[in-house]
Amino acid sequence: xxxxxxxxxxxxxxxxxxxxxxxxxxxxxxxxxxxxxxxxxxxxxxxxxxxxxxxxxxxxxxxxxxxxxxxxxxxxxxxxxxxxxxxxxxxxxxxxxxxxxxxxxxxxxxxxxxxxxxxxxxxxxxxxxxxxxxxxxxxxxxxxxxxxxxxxxxxxxxx
Amino acid sequence: xxxxxxxxxxxxxxxxxxxxxxxxxxxxxxxxxxxxxxxxxxxxxxxxxxxxxxxxxxxxxxxxxxxxxxxxxxxxxxxxxxxxxxxxxxxxxxxxxxxxxxxxxxxxxxxxxxxxxxxxxxxxxxxxxxxxxxxxxxxxxxxxxxxxxxxxxxxxxxxxxxxxxxxxxxxxxxxxxxxxxxxxxxxxxxxxxxxxxxxxxxxxx
Numbered sequence: 001x002x003x004x005x006x007x008x009x010x011x012x013x014x015x016x017x018x019x020x021x022x023x024x025x026x027x028x029x030x031x032x033x034x035x036x037x038x039x040x041x042x043x044x045x046x047x048x049x050x051x052x053x054x055x056x057x058x059x060x061x062x063x064x065x066x067x068x069x070x071x072x073x074x075x076x077x078x079x080x081x082x083x084x085x086x087x088x089x090x091x092x093x094x095x096x097x098x099x100x101x102x103x104x105x106x107x108x109x110x111x112x113x114x115x116x117x118x119x120x121x122x123x124x125x126x127x128x129x130x131x132x133x134x135x136x137x138x139x140x141x142x143x144x145x146x147x148x149x150x151x152x153x154x155x156x157x158x159x
Numbered sequence: 160x161x162x163x164x165x166x167x168x169x170x171x172x173x174x175x176x177x178x179x180x181x182x183x184x185x186x187x188x189x190x191x192x193x194x195x196x197x198x199x200x201x202x203x204x205x206x207x208x209x210x211x212x213x214x215x216x217x218x219x220x221x222x223x224x225x226x227x228x229x230x231x232x233x234x235x236x237x238x239x240x241x242x243x244x245x246x247x248x249x250x251x252x253x254x255x256x257x258x259x260x261x262x263x264x265x266x267x268x269x270x271x272x273x274x275x276x277x278x279x280x281x282x283x284x285x286x287x288x289x290x291x292x293x294x295x296x297x298x299x300x301x302x303x304x305x306x307x308x309x310x311x312x313x314x315x316x317x318x319x320x321x322x323x324x325x326x327x328x329x330x331x332x333x334x335x336x337x338x339x340x341x342x343x344x345x346x347x348x349x350x351x352x353x354x355x356x357x358x359x360x361x362x363x364x
Contacts, residue, residue, distance in 0.1 A: 003191040005290035007283065010221060013188055017225030023216045025230035028198075035201060035238040 186220035191291050192247045192298070193219045196227060201240035212244075212252070224289055233278045237307045245285055246302030252317070254350040259301060262318045263349040263361070265326070265333050268311040277312045280337055281305050284314055287336045294329055321349050323362065330364045 005013075019025070066074045195217040202211055215231070218224055234243065244252035254260065269275040287293040288303045299319055306313040316333050318326065326347055334345055346360035 003189055004292060005188070005190075005221065005286075006292055007286050007290065010224075010286045010290055013221045014225050016188070016222045017229055018184060018186070018220075018222040019226035019230055020216060020218070020223055025227075028215065029230075029232050031200075032232045032237060032241065035203075035241065036236070038203070039201070039238050 184222075186222050188221035190219055190221065190224070190289050193217055193249075194224075194289055195246055195249065196231070197242075197244035197246065197252050199240075199242035199244070201238050221289075224285075228282070228285070234281045234305050234307065234312065235277055237305075239307055239309055241307050243281070243305040244302060245288060245304075246317075247298065247300075250301050252302060252304060254353070258319060259317060259350060261320055261351075262301065263321050263326075263347055263353075264304075264315040264317045265330050265345050265347050266313060266315040267333075267337055267339065267343070267345045268313045270311045272312060275312065277305075280314065283336050283338075284316070287332070288316075293332050293336065294325075296325055299325055300329065321347075321361070326362060327364065330362065334364065 066076055068074050196215045197212060198215050199212045216227055218227060237243070246252050250256055250258045252259075269277060269280070284303050284305075288300060293316070294300050301317045301319050304313075304315045304317065306315070314337060316329065318329065330345055330347065334343070337345075339345065344363045347362035348358055348360050352358050352361070
């Protein structure tokens with residue numbers, strides 16, 4: 001191996017540098033700078049838009065079952081559910097009821113509406129509507145005196 | 160961008176260019192071999208590997224080496240996934256080149272990118288290769304590669320063979336060139352064994 005140069009020898013020869021003219025180094029350097037700028041722009045946009053996947057996302061913590069205290073009591077955390085019946089729903093229902101009531105009133109010609117409550121949901125055994133008394137009356141009655149008469153007739157026959 | 164790179168290197172012919180240069184200037188400090196500087200630009204689309212890897216220029220003298228080194232961007236100016244390769248003669252910086260196939264590479268990663276002077280280490284690597292002080296045997300070292308990655312700078316020394324006796328001596332010198340401590344270890348991978356992602360080094364010093 002004839003041509004060997006140590007690091008010190010090479011550094012000493014740095015001043016003899018000759019730039020070949022066969023390649024335009026300015027264009028080469030410019031293209032590299034553009035590649036860097038493009039990457040920086042992509043990095044900047046990527047970090048703002050948040051398109052990179054989150055591989056290190058923390059898993060959702062498991063909820064522990066309720067723990068008993070020193071005295072053996074367990075406190076349950078009952079969160080009150082939010083009302084599903086909104087104010088708008090109430091208004092709509094009220095208007096529907098009003099309209100229905102007006103139509104019934106017009107049909108029957110009465111100014112006051114007759115409302116028949118549902119007895120089934122009332123705890124008292126007494127009917128709230130007097131008309132129900134006759135409706136719920138038993139259709140046949142047991143006649144005790146008539147029954148006695150018939151027994152007497154039977155015994156007479158036996159004797 | 161690729162067109163600009165092609166434009167910058169359009170007149171380069173690995174066979175003819177140094178002869179033209181020598182016709183113009185008589186260099187007093189010839190090198191032992193002709194060397195070619197290659198550059199791999201980062202992929203930006205569906206480009207083939209051959210489109211990304213380009214020879215920049217070839218040289219055969221110390222004077223040309225310094226002229227080129229002073230003119231090209233420094234390692235810390237390269238974009239991510241941009242690589243420099245300096246290879247002997249017309250050896251391509253690819254495993255597939257027949258002069259590389261039976262060889263491998265010593266490699267070290269500088270993970271603290273902000274605290275390492277990569278420009279100085281790359282220059283030391285280049286000088287050890289073109290000055291032939293990295294090896295005793297002739298032409299055992301095929302080239303040297305710099306990779307700029309997000310997590311690290313990597314410098315690798317490519318060898319022609321995987322003969323352990325030669326590798327050990329080259330590896331020891333390579334560690335000194337890269338200013339590594341005893342606690343730092345460089346690894347040697349064979350090109351044939353580097354096909355898989357879980358490739359393991361055959362040597363560590």
